[in-house]
Amino acid sequence: MGHGVPFARYDRDDVLAHTDEYFGVQALANDTLIGGCVCRVREDVSTAVIRFVATSPDSRQHRVVRAVYMQAFQVARELGCRAISLGTDPALYGHIAKPGLFSFKTALRFTPIPARFFGTMDDPDQAPECSAWTR
Numbered sequence: 001m002g003h004g005v006p007f008a009r010y011d012r013d014d015v016l017a018h019t020d021e022y023f024g025v026q027a028l029a030n031d032t033l034i035g036g037c038v039c040r041v042r043e044d045v046s047t048a049v050i051r052f053v054a055t056s057p058d059s060r061q062h063r064v065v066r067a068v069y070m071q072a073f074q075v076a077r078e079l080g081c082r083a084i085s086l087g088t089d090p091a092l093y094g095h096i097a098k099p100g101l102f103s104f105k106t107a108l109r110f111t112p113i114p115a116r117f118f119g120t121m122d123d124p125d126q127a128p129e130c131s132a133w134t135r
Contacts, residue, residue, distance in 0.1 A: 008038065008052040015051075023048075023079070025071045027055075027064050035064040039072050047083040048076035069108065086110060 008015075015022055015038065026036035035055035039048050050072055055064045069086075076084050086105055 008054075011051070022051075023072075023075055025068050025075060027059075027068050027071075034062075035059050035068050037068050037072055039076070041076075041079055041081060045083070046081055047085055048072065048079065048081040049085040050087055065104075066108075 018040075021042075022038060022040050024036060024038050027034050033056075035053075037050050037053040039050050041048050050069070053065060053068065055068070059065065073084055086108075
């Protein structure tokens with residue numbers, strides 16, 4: 001993770017304390033983990049929030065993130081969630097200032113909405129003008 005921040009490590013204790021609110025999706029190639037995500041179900045707003053995503057360095061060319069998201073969307077549907085959030089991002093374009101993240105999310109038909117919609121459970125330190133993504 002050359003350009004990332006280990007947010008999952010910072011939230012580890014909270015995730016483990018609320019395992020009934022979380023589900024995970026993993027992508028395997030020949031029994032090798034190449035990607036995955038950890039999602040939190042927000043029953044109060046009937047939303048699954050994709051909190052943490054990681055993939056192997058060469059996964060972009062194989063569209064692993066897209067496959068992981070599609071499986072997470074399916075699990076969220078099965079759990080009865082009416083919406084999905086790809087989380088908040090203060091730069092809208094990602095932690096590295098490139099337009100790819102915005103293009104990627106909008107290509108999945110997500111629309112930016114105010115982060116305050118998610119209250120204090122989703123990135124409480126983010127400024128109100130940050131965007132969350134919902135379907």
